[in-house]
Amino acid sequence: MNKHFLKFLPVLLFPLIFACSTPESSTDNWKELFNGExxxxxxxxxxxxxxxxxxxxxxxxxxxGSPNTFLITEESFGDFILELELKVEHETSNSGIMARGQYDPQARDGKGLVYGYQVEADPTDRGWSAGIYDEARRGWLYPLELNPNAKSAFKIGEFNQYRIEVIGDEIKTWLNGQEVAYVVDDTDKSGFIGLQVHSISNPEDAGNKTYFRNIRIKTENLDPKPFNSTVFVVNNRLNQLTDYELTQGWRLLFNGENAEGWVGAYKETFPDFGWSVNEGVLTIAASGGGESTNAGDIVTEEQFSAFDLAFDFKLSEGANSGVKYFVTLQEENTGSAIGLEYQILDDENHPDAKMGREGNRTLASLYDLIKAEKQDRFLKPIGEWNKGRIVVHPDNKVEHYLNGIKVLEYTRGSQDYRDLVEISKYKVWENFGEAPEGHILLQDHGDEVSFKNIKIKTLN
Known part of the structure; x- marks a missing residue:
C-alpha cells in the first residue's frame, strides 16, 4: 500500500467514525408513540x-350510547411535529387527532371531558379533513371553507397521511402532502396527543372502525416545513402578522397603537372624540344609536380595488355597525357614506334585522341586497369576538365570510347584481357599488362596536 495513503488514512476515516457515533440527525429525531404491539x-x-x-x-x-371517546398519550407535549396515518371506512366515522389536548376528569359528572385543538378527519362530502376544530370549547377555528382546494385530499377507505406541526403559537396541517390549515393561537401551551372515535347518532353505525398506524413525534431539533402555496391564516395574535403572511402580501390596516392610515369620512383628520384605541382595540363609543350623527364614520386614506380583507369585531348588545367597501366619498350625502356594506348587527336585539327584504339586513349580509346564509353554530355570542372577511376578486366576484364560513357571494356589475340594486335603497345612486376602487369604511351607527386584527392583501 502506498505509504502516503497510509499517512492520510486516519484523517479520511475520522469523519466516517464520527458520523457513525454521533446522535441521529435533526431529520431523524423521531420517537414512535405506538409500539405496534x-x-x-x-x-x-x-x-x-x-x-x-x-x-x-x-x-x-x-x-x-357513548360520547366521543379518546385514546390519549400519558405524556404531554409542547412543541412538536406529529405524523401518523388514519383510515375510516364509513362516512359516519368522523374522527380527529388531538394536538396539545386537555382533559378534565371531573367534567360531565365525573365521566370526563376532552377539549382543545383537534385536527379533523371528515369522510363526508363536506370535506373538512385536516381542518382545525377546538373540541368542546370554541368550535371551528379553521373550517375548510378557508381552503377549498384541500377538501378533496382525504380518501375514505384508505390510510391518509397526516402531518401536524405545533410550534410556539402556530399550528399547521398537511394531508396526503396537501397543505391544509394554518392557525395562530396560544390558548394551550402543551397537552397530550389523542385519537378520537366519534359518538354515533344511529345505533346501526355501532361497530364502525377507525384505524391509526405509524404514529411518530419529534420534539427536538424541529425543522418546520414551509407552506409553498397561498393559504389563508387564522391569526389570533393581536395586530401582528406572521412571517408567512408578510411574504404572501398581507399588511395591517390598523396598527393597534393609533389611527394612522384612517380619517373621518368627508374629513381631513381623524375624529377627536368617539373613536378610541385602547390595548390594541379600536372602538366606537355608544352615542344613542344614530347613524353617523356623533363622531362619524372613519375611512382608510388609501383606496383599494381587488383585495382580501379580514377583521375581528365585537358587538355590544343591540348594536349596529358595518364595514363598507368601494366607498368613493363622491356622493356628499348626509349620514353614513355610501358603499357596499358587510352588515355588523345584533340580529336578536336590533330592529334592522327584521327590515329590508328576506333578512338582507342581518349580520354578514350585503346590506339591503343579499342575505347572509349562516348557521347559529358558527356565530359567537354578543360580547365575544367574531371574524369577518370580504374577498373582492379581480373579476369582481365578491365573497363574505363569517367565522371562516362563506355566507354569500355575488358579482359586482352583473345583471343579477344590478337587478338587486334596482329594488333596494341604493337605486338612487348611479352605478352603485361599481367604482373601480374605493376606501374601506368602519361605521359609527351610535352603538359600541370594537375592531382589531384588521389586515388586507391586494389581489392581482
Whole structure:
C-alpha cells in the first residue's frame, strides 16, 4: 500500500467514525408513540368506544350510547411535529387527532371531558379533513371553507397521511402532502396527543372502525416545513402578522397603537372624540344609536380595488355597525357614506334585522341586497369576538365570510347584481357599488362596536 495513503488514512476515516457515533440527525429525531404491539403509554378516556390492536394497527370501534371517546398519550407535549396515518371506512366515522389536548376528569359528572385543538378527519362530502376544530370549547377555528382546494385530499377507505406541526403559537396541517390549515393561537401551551372515535347518532353505525398506524413525534431539533402555496391564516395574535403572511402580501390596516392610515369620512383628520384605541382595540363609543350623527364614520386614506380583507369585531348588545367597501366619498350625502356594506348587527336585539327584504339586513349580509346564509353554530355570542372577511376578486366576484364560513357571494356589475340594486335603497345612486376602487369604511351607527386584527392583501 502506498505509504502516503497510509499517512492520510486516519484523517479520511475520522469523519466516517464520527458520523457513525454521533446522535441521529435533526431529520431523524423521531420517537414512535405506538409500539405496534400494545397500548403502552396510552389510555382511553371520556367514552366507552373500544380500542384494540390488529396487525400493528390501533383500531377504534364505535359503540352505541357513548360520547366521543379518546385514546390519549400519558405524556404531554409542547412543541412538536406529529405524523401518523388514519383510515375510516364509513362516512359516519368522523374522527380527529388531538394536538396539545386537555382533559378534565371531573367534567360531565365525573365521566370526563376532552377539549382543545383537534385536527379533523371528515369522510363526508363536506370535506373538512385536516381542518382545525377546538373540541368542546370554541368550535371551528379553521373550517375548510378557508381552503377549498384541500377538501378533496382525504380518501375514505384508505390510510391518509397526516402531518401536524405545533410550534410556539402556530399550528399547521398537511394531508396526503396537501397543505391544509394554518392557525395562530396560544390558548394551550402543551397537552397530550389523542385519537378520537366519534359518538354515533344511529345505533346501526355501532361497530364502525377507525384505524391509526405509524404514529411518530419529534420534539427536538424541529425543522418546520414551509407552506409553498397561498393559504389563508387564522391569526389570533393581536395586530401582528406572521412571517408567512408578510411574504404572501398581507399588511395591517390598523396598527393597534393609533389611527394612522384612517380619517373621518368627508374629513381631513381623524375624529377627536368617539373613536378610541385602547390595548390594541379600536372602538366606537355608544352615542344613542344614530347613524353617523356623533363622531362619524372613519375611512382608510388609501383606496383599494381587488383585495382580501379580514377583521375581528365585537358587538355590544343591540348594536349596529358595518364595514363598507368601494366607498368613493363622491356622493356628499348626509349620514353614513355610501358603499357596499358587510352588515355588523345584533340580529336578536336590533330592529334592522327584521327590515329590508328576506333578512338582507342581518349580520354578514350585503346590506339591503343579499342575505347572509349562516348557521347559529358558527356565530359567537354578543360580547365575544367574531371574524369577518370580504374577498373582492379581480373579476369582481365578491365573497363574505363569517367565522371562516362563506355566507354569500355575488358579482359586482352583473345583471343579477344590478337587478338587486334596482329594488333596494341604493337605486338612487348611479352605478352603485361599481367604482373601480374605493376606501374601506368602519361605521359609527351610535352603538359600541370594537375592531382589531384588521389586515388586507391586494389581489392581482
Amino acid at each position: 400494545d397500548l403502552s403509554g396510552w389510555k382511553a378516556v371520556a367514552g366507552t368506544a373500544e380500542f384494540s390492536i390488529e396487525d400493528g394497527v390501533i383500531v377504534g370501534t364505535a359503540v352505541a
